[in-house]
Amino acid sequence: MTNLAVQLADTVKSFGVKAVYGDPQDIEGTTFVPVALVAYGFGAGEGEGPDGEGAGGGGGGGGYTLPIGAYVGDSLGVRFQANPVALLAVGIPFVWVAGKALALVIKALKK
Structure with a gap:
């Protein structure tokens, strides 16, 4: 099973x-x-079966794709145009984490 994961x-x-x-x-x-x-x-593993005898094994894998934009070439030249949905998908969690981190830094500095 491990060889399959490597392949x-x-x-x-x-x-x-x-x-x-x-x-x-x-x-x-x-x-x-x-x-x-x-x-x-991807991942794979082997182990004992539920009754303690024999080998059990399994594996799986997955992936995702997030379209972030496109390079566009026209009479204005080549430029990158971002996908606004992807920017929101990345931007909102980033702003939330940055806000939480800033609040913790301010709280620590006040002590």
Whole structure:
């Protein structure tokens, strides 16, 4: 089972840049390259069965993709246009954590 996890990890590792940057697309004279955040993971294990005899084993994996924007090339040049939904998905938790951390720092400084 462990060899399967290693083989899957090696296969996914070869995706590299192709998984993050899509193929260039052309719409009405404007060329763009989609950009995404990609994460994945795999795991496997072996152990004793529930009755203490025999080997039990299992494995699994998963991943996600978050489209964060696109590089757009037109008469204005090449620029990055962010996906507003992705910015909110990342920005809201970041602001919350930063606020909590700042509150703890201020509380510690007051003592």
